[in-house]
Amino acid sequence: MNYRTTCPQCASVFRLGADQFEAAQGWVQCSVCGAAFDARPSLLMEDGSPLPLVAEPEPIDVLPSPEIAPPAELEATEPEPSTTEETPEAVLDAEDAAVTDMPRGIAQREVSLDLPSIILIDPDIPVPDDPGPLPQFYPAPAYPRAPDAPVYPFTPIAPAAPSPPTARIEYAAPLRDAARIPSAPRRVNPWVWSVASVLLLLVLLAQTAYFLRDTLVSRLPQTRPAFEQACAVLGCTLSLPKNLALLQIVGSDLQTETSGRLNLVLTLGNRANHAQAWPMLVLTLTDQRNRPLARRSFAPSEYLGDTQRIAAGMPPRSEQALSLPLTVRDLAPMGFDLQLTY
Incomplete structure (x- = not known):
């Protein structure tokens, strides 16, 4: 049997085997975003249908106790006179046979229950107000303190953050036909884009001036002193203007x-x-x-x-x-x- 679950971080849908789910105790890790989560809240069947409900036990119908016929009906048919006289022992045997033929559930309910753990208290008995002698507590003996024992200040320890249960984490693969909802991209501050754009523009202008220095000096002769100083630092040559x-x-x-x-x-x-x-x-x-x-x-x-x-x-x-x-x-x-x- 296979199940399916959904990652709460990136909404990716995965398939889980029943043995993997029981071994990990419901904890899995998403193979897309790497988040560990409990798969039980979003657990469904493999085809997307909800989990089947556990059938509740059907109530047991109690058989009604048989009603005893009234004396008039019993006297409707008179028994034939017997030649033998019934003894008291025979009457008791007949009553025991009737009890045996009764339904088993009724016989168990008519038998008194033996409850040895129940203590019956008579509410009419007065309770004494004197509870008896109270226990006496004696102070513990004081031990001498070592003179050279160092005294350390008490430093409270911060409670550790709760950690997920230490269980084996199964890496589930996403379903082929399941739609994956992309996570929202992170937004970058506008000033970061501005600084990056200015730096890229400066690098582009520097490359253009380096490779087209002769053309720029030919068209703009007043820039020749600046280019000569730059070439003296960079070790490049500068040709004469050509117009x-x-x-x-x-x-x-x-x-x-x-x-x-x-x-x-x-x-x-x-x-x-x-x-x-x-x-x-x-x-x-x-x-x-x-x-x-x-x-x-x-x-x-x-x-x-x-x-x-x-x-x-x-x-x-x-x-x-x-x-x-x-x-x-x-x-x-x-x-x-x-x-x-x-």
């Missing part, structure tokens, strides 16, 4: 020399109020119909050749004259196109 909108090609010319050599002469202008990184030059040679014949990009190390000048960048509000020698084979360019890029 093509503030760079300008003031003039350019492609000069033809002997034996297929060309010389590109140009002037770069920095219109920013701060130094900027040197750009890359993208040169495209075209024919007389302005169709591209060749294209190549030149890094700052190819048209400058000075590492200190490259690291310092283009000075603010300045124009720089540059010269780039070229070697062309099997080409007869008639024009060119020059672009700046990073």
